[in-house]
């Protein structure tokens with residue numbers, strides 16, 4: 001069967017622009033970010049989302065309950081009915097170049113009905129969001145099984161608000177091995193710049209799950225590895241853009257945003273988020289911090305969005321005072 005991505009008009013446009021050396025829509029503006037802003041809310045996701053201003057968020061990263069009964073928050077009699085409350089607001093809050101990633105699994109379908117498969121079906125038939133990619137997160141460590149093939153993957157769905165979605169492939173390319181590079185560099189048909197840039201990571205990502213002794217662990221039972229969140233943050237948002245995670249858990253997304261120069265909003269119904277996130281802050285890698293960050297407290301989300309927006313709209317030029325700039329990517 002042919003690779004269907006060749007027939008995807010979005011992919012075809014990106015490939016054509018790449019070939020002629022042009023940047024696609026959604027190219028990030030060059031901003032000088034001196035510090036990033038981060039806020040945290042302990043609240044139900046659906047109630048919170050209603051107050052998020054329209055078209056304000058570049059990237060939404062969601063690792064919602066999977067309906068696996070892993071914890072008190074992970075059991076639903078009608079999962080889809082609950083999920084519609086937040087899924088149906090994603091389009092409204094995203095910027096025109098905005099992206100959304102929803103983690104989940106397909107392998108757990110049972111009589112309860114309610115998983116990522118059903119969510120995706122709802123998105124396709126009831127919202128204007130575009131489905132861009134299904135990412136398979138493959139890992140080698142996992143539970144054994146005797147009545148079926150042992151599971152070694154989870155999925156993440158990448159959705160976008162429009163065909164102008166922001167995508168920075170170069171920021172997440174995987175370097176070629178030295179030996180491969182040497183071989184490729186002898187092949188005159190290959191562009192040396194492309195060889196240097198590395199390869200597309202594809203939509204199957206091999207990243208280990210966090211084991212019990214991982215240094216990244218801050219105590220949350222279903223904490224995601226930094227590496228997987230970092231890849232999404234780098235590719236689907238740009239420096240100084242706003243990232244929202246309203247099933248924040250321990251706040252892994254917030255930590256990555258601090259390290260990668262994005263502003264962030266974290267929400268969880270469980271107040272333990274605050275302690276987990278403090279632990280993440282202690283673990284922030286100093287070499288990633290080439291700018292400051294501020295945790296903004298006691299402001300509602302609309303005020304926070306205004307604050308971030310005004311910080312990003314005034315870009316100091318270095319000579320002759322601040323210059324007005326747009327917040328969104330240059331189209």
Ligand SMILES: C[S@@+](CC[C@H](N)C(=O)[O-])C[C@H]1O[C@@H](n2cnc3c(N)ncnc32)[C@H](O)[C@@H]1O
Nearest residue numbers: 044045063073223224247249250252268269270
């Ligand atoms: C799978 S965990 C997220 C883990 C996170 N990705 C991390 O790396 O730490 C899901 C989180 O959703 C939260 N949650 C469940 N129902 C919620 C709701 N209605 N509103 C907000 N948060 C909720 C839970 O408290 C839990 O921390």
